[in-house]
Amino acid sequence: MTARIGVVTFPGSLDDRDTQRAIRLAGAEPVALWHKDKDLGQVDAVVLPGGFSYGDYLRAGAISRFSPVMESVIEQAKGGLPVLGICNGFQVLTEAHLLPGAMLGNDHLHFICRDQKLRVENATTAWTGDFRSGQEIHIPLKNMDGRYVADEYTLDKLEAEGRVVFRYLDFNPNGSLRDIAGITNEAGNVVGLMPHPEHAVESLIGTGRTDGLPFFTSILKKLVNA
Amino acid sequence: MARVVVDVMLKPEILDPQGQAVQRALPRLGFEGISDVRQGKRFELEVDGPVDEAALARIHDLAESFLANTVIEDFTVKVEEAAEAVK
Numbered sequence: 001m002t003a004r005i006g007v008v009t010f011p012g013s014l015d016d017r018d019t020q021r022a023i024r025l026a027g028a029e030p031v032a033l034w035h036k037d038k039d040l041g042q043v044d045a046v047v048l049p050g051g052f053s054y055g056d057y058l059r060a061g062a063i064s065r066f067s068p069v070m071e072s073v074i075e076q077a078k079g080g081l082p083v084l085g086i087c088n089g090f091q092v093l094t095e096a097h098l099l100p101g102a103m104l105g106n107d108h109l110h111f112i113c114r115d116q117k118l119r120v121e122n123a124t125t126a127w128t129g130d131f132r133s134g135q136e137i138h139i140p141l142k143n144m145d146g147r148y149v150a151d152e153y154t155l156d157k158l159e160a161e162g163r164v165v166f167r168y169l170d171f172n173p174n175g176s177l178r179d180i181a182g183i184t185n186e187a188g189n190v191v192g193l194m195p196h197p198e199h200a201v202e203s204l205i206g207t208g209r210t211d212g213l214p215f216f217t218s219i220l221k222k223l224v225n226a
Numbered sequence: 227m228a229r230v231v232v233d234v235m236l237k238p239e240i241l242d243p244q245g246q247a248v249q250r251a252l253p254r255l256g257f258e259g260i261s262d263v264r265q266g267k268r269f270e271l272e273v274d275g276p277v278d279e280a281a282l283a284r285i286h287d288l289a290e291s292f293l294a295n296t297v298i299e300d301f302t303v304k305v306e307e308a309a310e311a312v313k
Contacts, residue, residue, distance in 0.1 A: 058292075058293070059295055062292070062295065094297075095295065102295055102297040104240070104241075105243065105244065106243075107241060107243050108243070109243050109244065109247060147241075149240060149241075149297075151239075175241065175243075
């Protein structure tokens with residue numbers, strides 16, 4: 001049986017198709033989910049893709065967090081459903097309080113688009129099992145509101161519990177505190193990151209590397225072995 | 227009809243690069259002596275019916291859960307006296 005991985009499309013999502021394609025390349029079955037659907041339709045995991053849902057009005061991810069589909073995602077994520085939020089999806093996850101902290105405008109006030117080097121700090125989450133802890137990867141990054149912030153207590157707690165999953169290497173592209181590029185929840189089923197693994201799954205395009213593919217093979221392996 | 231104003235500001239410890247950009251532009255415009263600028267948001271809510279305690283409590287909930295993200299922002303809620311006579 002093939003794992004079914006839902007990809008939510010909000011008004012303003014941009015990378016939903018790329019994410020579906022990455023899931024297909026990894027060998028799983030992508031399932032298109034619509035933001036108005038309350039029913040997730042028997043998916044084994046959900047990805048919230050990148051883009052500018054609701055035009056980033058109010059705050060990035062703030063309006064989509066209240067969409068009907070998110071009611072189910074929040075409820076099921078708390079019950080253990082694996083959820084990956086990429087870029088705007090990460091912003092939605094912090095707005096939904098499934099992940100701690102918040103995302104703010106880049107400290108230099110510019111949109112940024114570059115190939116970004118990251119270190120995988122935690123290779124035990126549902127979405128990072130196919131990496132090695134300490135592995136250095138390159139995946140594209142493109143955002144306007146990528147500055148991760150949280151209070152000192154939360155940052156210390158994340159570090160102590162190994163919940164910083166990815167850190168920016170060589171260059172901090174947005175002023176994120178402690179160079180944090182991605183984090184996970186306590187259970188390790190919910191992961192959010194700003195860079196875009198779905199844009200690094202084929203050697204022909206993007207960075208020319210496939211460093212993003214292990215995200216999607218990790219979850220597939222986890223679901224098949226579950 | 228009455229107006230309720232919700233002001234939202236980044237918490238003091240959160241870096242506000244927009245405010246800083248505004249502050250840095252001030253000397254170029256001839257405004258001296260302003261050492262810091264922080265930029266916030268103002269929401270003006272036109273409320274149907276009386277703004278009683280229950281209505282204010284609901285608006286407070288709305289501000290806390292939606293208009294502001296209390297992880298990074300503080301907010302205040304105040305009722306604005308109608309400047310023009312309400313017909």
